[in-house]
Amino acid sequence: MSSPGLLMRRPAAARHTAVLAGIDRLGALLTLLGAAGLFLLPFVLFKANRIVPGDSRSVAQVLPLWASLGFEAMLAAVAAVALLIANGPLRLAAALGGIVGLAMALAAAANALTPPHNIIVRVAPGGGFWLLAAALGLLATDAITRMRPGPGVRVLLLGLFLGAAGLALTHGTFDNVSIVREYSLHASAFALAARQQVLLSVGSLGAAVIVALPLGILCHRAPRLKPGLLGALNVIQTVPSIALFGILMAPLGALAAHVPLAAAVGIRGIGAAPAVLALFLYSLLPIVANTVAGLKRVSPATVEAALGMGMTRWQTLTSVELLLALPVILTGIRIVLVQNIGLVTIAALIGGGGFGTFIFQGIGEMATDLVLLGAIPTVVLAFSAAVLLDALIEVLDRARQ
Amino acid sequence: MIVIESLTKHYGPIAAVDGVSMTIERDSITVIVGTSGSGKSTLLRMINRLIEPTSGRVLIDGRDTASESGHRLRRHIGYVIQGYGLFPHRTVAHNIATVPRLLGWDENRIRPRVAQLLEALQLDPAVYSGKYPHQLSGGEQQRVGVARALAAEPAVLLMDEPFGALDPIIREKAQDDLLEIQRKFGTTMVVVTHDIDEAFRLGDRVAVMSAGRVLQYDRPEVLVTHPADPLVARMTGSAERAMRLLSLTTAGEAALPLTPGEAGTGGPAVPASASLRVVLSELLWHGSESATVIDGDGTPRGRLTVAAILARARAR
Numbered sequence A: 001m002s003s004p005g006l007l008m009r010r011p012a013a014a015r016h017t018a019v020l021a022g023i024d025r026l027g028a029l030l031t032l033l034g035a036a037g038l039f040l041l042p043f044v045l046f047k048a049n050r051i052v053p054g055d056s057r058s059v060a061q062v063l064p065l066w067a068s069l070g071f072e073a074m075l076a077a078v079a080a081v082a083l084l085i086a087n088g089p090l091r092l093a094a095a096l097g098g099i100v101g102l103a104m105a106l107a108a109a110a111n112a113l114t115p116p117h118n119i120i121v122r123v124a125p126g127g128g129f130w131l132l133a134a135a136l137g138l139l140a141t142d143a144i145t146r147m148r149p150g151p152g153v154r155v156l157l158l159g160l161f162l163g164a165a166g167l168a169l170t171h172g173t174f175d176n177v178s179i180v181r182e183y184s185l186h187a188s189a190f191a192l193a194a195r196q197q198v199l200l201s202v203g204s205l206g207a208a209v210i211v212a213l214p215l216g217i218l219c220h221r222a223p224r225l226k227p228g229l230l231g232a233l234n235v236i237q238t239v240p241s242i243a244l245f246g247i248l249m250a251p252l253g254a255l256a257a258h259v260p261l262a263a264a265v266g267i268r269g270i271g272a273a274p275a276v277l278a279l280f281l282y283s284l285l286p287i288v289a290n291t292v293a294g295l296k297r298v299s300p301a302t303v304e305a306a307l308g309m310g311m312t313r314w315q316t317l318t319s320v321e322l323l324l325a326l327p328v329i330l331t332g333i334r335i336v337l338v339q340n341i342g343l344v345t346i347a348a349l350i351g352g353g354g355f356g357t358f359i360f361q362g363i364g365e366m367a368t369d370l371v372l373l374g375a376i377p378t379v380v381l382a383f384s385a386a387v388l389l390d391a392l393i394e395v396l397d398r399a400r401q
Numbered sequence B: 001m002i003v004i005e006s007l008t009k010h011y012g013p014i015a016a017v018d019g020v021s022m023t024i025e026r027d028s029i030t031v032i033v034g035t036s037g038s039g040k041s042t043l044l045r046m047i048n049r050l051i052e053p054t055s056g057r058v059l060i061d062g063r064d065t066a067s068e069s070g071h072r073l074r075r076h077i078g079y080v081i082q083g084y085g086l087f088p089h090r091t092v093a094h095n096i097a098t099v100p101r102l103l104g105w106d107e108n109r110i111r112p113r114v115a116q117l118l119e120a121l122q123l124d125p126a127v128y129s130g131k132y133p134h135q136l137s138g139g140e141q142q143r144v145g146v147a148r149a150l151a152a153e154p155a156v157l158l159m160d161e162p163f164g165a166l167d168p169i170i171r172e173k174a175q176d177d178l179l180e181i182q183r184k185f186g187t188t189m190v191v192v193t194h195d196i197d198e199a200f201r202l203g204d205r206v207a208v209m210s211a212g213r214v215l216q217y218d219r220p221e222v223l224v225t226h227p228a229d230p231l232v233a234r235m236t237g238s239a240e241r242a243m244r245l246l247s248l249t250t251a252g253e254a255a256l257p258l259t260p261g262e263a264g265t266g267g268p269a270v271p272a273s274a275s276l277r278v279v280l281s282e283l284l285w286h287g288s289e290s291a292t293v294i295d296g297d298g299t300p301r302g303r304l305t306v307a308a309i310l311a312r313a314r315a316r
């Protein structure tokens, strides 16, 4: 007669899991993350000047009581949505509201801590701010993913995000925040670095496409060549980037010294030339491999039909095979572009320019804000490239499948 | 007319096609049948030079196919393959327009031609023109494949297992449609299949291939009654032989003249286009000794008796 007792316990256990199931797992994790940021880590760091280590300040220490309580209440409301509500648009609205509130709190803290007309002191975002920003950012990303927006909407959202960020920077609200202050000190260098960053990553990508596409087609047509070629490109891929820059410096330097023409077109042992060459070499493998994979995906019957209809080999390649392989090839190009945007920062070490200039200068001067001025735009650039190319790939793939 | 002269293709030591010579009549359907690996596809693809022969030559209407470049030759020869190979990134209309575009036809000439072909293959142009291949059923894809091959009005149509991917019921319908198309456009068709029933159903003449050689090339009834090779005899089937023979003759062809006053008295009515196999089955089912053969418009044209049909099923 013990079994009825066992049976009676079951409903209670089921009710328990049902309550737990009602709580969003990711929401719980992000709430913990945000709470840790809010209560355990400094919200901002106050520094007497740009290179001394900062003093920790919490929101409560910096903002008036009503403001800090309001800020915490706002975060609690966002956490409640994150924990309990599954609706995508609502979660996105909560996350965006939280991000705006967080940004306003940072601006208010910076203004409160900066004496009037003082441009020496620095108020930098602290670990608490970054954790909250990460939690809210993840919440927003997750909400967008749940809404499954089409490629057009995703690009639109990216545009809105970039527009809002640009507006916030130029508007003046954040002028007392350390990174923005650092930006205004380096405004013209920043524009130059942005141009270099894009030029170096896109330029090396373009050169790689011109070389890798024919190599991929060759590997597809002559499978015997494939292991050797992909193996060689794989070896290049395993050389650490700094080592590769170093390896290229000597021969390019020698080339510049002995061939006046090379020097005249800007080829030197340091600077953009070895950077572009290294990025170019790194770019080859993903594009060649994806070209081969994309062409392999094209059904042999389709190719045979194209030839059987009287298309020439070239017509078959360009108007059937490559078009059908394009989404896969673009996936390779996306990998390369995102990778290159990141790697260009390291090229600054050998004078290649780009956002890496700020990062290494910042490290040298122990100025964290300057490091961030290089790092954040790099991440934003890579992220934007990924969103744009993903959208393009999806549009092409949809039309074909 | 297609004349094939000692055509041979070697892959290393293997002869995929070994000295094949045959003449394919105009405006007829010739079927090449054989087991897998017997060289059917290789032979077919040497006709449009997708495969270049090791030796021998092909003449179409007296002209050596080697006298122009392969891709130009192929623009004037229709080609349908198993799996159809429709271009997945192009609409049905765009697929069908492939060869006319390659030949530089005017758009004003292409558009009505595409519509005409879609209609001939029982696909409503308004519905199907803008669809993509993945939106079509297997049978519809097959018909688009045929329409694409016929688009530029080729005199010759080559088909490699064109019905291989269809389920049996749709396949019979597709075979009937092909016969209809052949009558309508008068195209010379060469069809490859491994299915002897399909060969007998479609072929005016059937070539049986094995190990790269043509064992026998003749009218289907001759293959049944006078097999030139044990393999041909085995393929045409000892058990089914009599029935197979009956399926090759239509009721109209075998009908006995009507004797006056007899019309309408005897048993079930059967259409003139039905095969004797079907008529016999019908008579056995109804327990009747004779049937009336009627035309498309229902007028009696003759009669058939069980005895007359059985006489035709005997080896001659």
Ligand SMILES: Nc1ncnc2c1ncn2[C@@H]1O[C@H](COP(=O)(O)OP(=O)(O)O)[C@@H](O)[C@H]1O
Pocket (backbone or CB within 6 Å): B011, B015, B016, B034, B035, B036, B037, B038, B039, B040, B041, B042, B043
């Ligand atoms: N490209 C090729 N290389 C080597 N052998 C081939 C090639 N194509 C066909 N063969 C061989 O030639 C023979 C005939 O092939 P095929 O014409 O495709 O036969 P079927 O169409 O009758 O099934 C087979 O033994 C096949 O293995």
Ligand SMILES: [Mg+2]
Pocket (backbone or CB within 6 Å): B040, B041, B042
């Ligand atoms: Mg075959």
